[in-house]
Amino acid sequence: MSALPRAALRDALEDAVRAAGEAIGEIVAGGRVRVGMKWGEGPVSEADHAADDVLHERLMPLIEGAHWLSEESEQSSPIVPGEPTWVVDPLDGTREFLIGLPEFGVSVGLFEEGRLVLGAVALPPVDGGEWTVLSGLLDGERGAGRRNGEELPRIEDGPDVGRVVVSRHDYERRRLQYQIPFAVHPAGSSVLKLAQVALGGAGVYLSTRPRSVWDVAGGAAVVEAVGGALLDARGEPLRLSPQQIRIPPFAAASPQRALAMLQAIGAGPGSRA
DSSP: OSSHHHOOOHHHHHHHHHHHHHHHHHHHHEEEHOOEEETTTEEHHHHHHHHHOOOOOHHHSTTTTTTTTTTOOOSSSSOOOTTTTEEEEEEEHHHHTTTSSSSSSSEEEEEEEEEEEEEEEOOOOOEEEEHHHHHHHHHHHEEEETTTEEEEEOOOOOOOOOOOEEEEEIIIIIIIGGGSSSSSSEEOOOOOOOHHHHHHHHSEEEEEEEEEHHHHHHHHHHHHTTOEEOOOOOOOOEEEEEOOOOEEOOOEEHHHHHHHHHHTTSSSTOOOO
């Protein structure tokens, strides 16, 4: 467990994801961005590594003996179930970042005693200004979400699905917008789509393919902190864990909206998914 009070830990995490975002911005301001390829996965840029370095430097001293699971750096020791673990995606949405779309972000989740207890994300400025930082503190039955230090309202619950956000692959290649009876919009990274749900800009984020836990952990904490949930194809709460990197498809929304979304695609309670 952290020696810091949970509120102080949250403040430090918010500062860390903001600093990581600013490190990404400095790379962009410097001109050309160096890019490599990860075998079988896609591009990785110097901005990914710069943000990862900032997060590691700021977060690891906060909890003695904490583990580190990041998309862009190696683990220094085996991850032990139940022990504190930072789960990090320093730049979720590298493809969008490289083509100049502001649909990427920084994502960090903290797991303690086998459950997600805290998370934060940073989203880039759209028209100048500062990075937007969202955080979610999960404490038993209570949750608290913040945007730039101000408390977020709880998201509305009900069967009205509203605006659905999906991946560009689902929209442009699978044409998912013609397969479900709701308004469907494409968006870039998982962190952005989860943030849109938490902020009320989207009713549901429907993920139809497996994701990595580092894509989801930070945003999931924010969604859950404002009353949302991530439900798997059977309508059960998705249990995230550092021990399971690949996570199954899900619907992220308020509980009733998520179930309505799943039922509309033939999933949810009673399905064989």
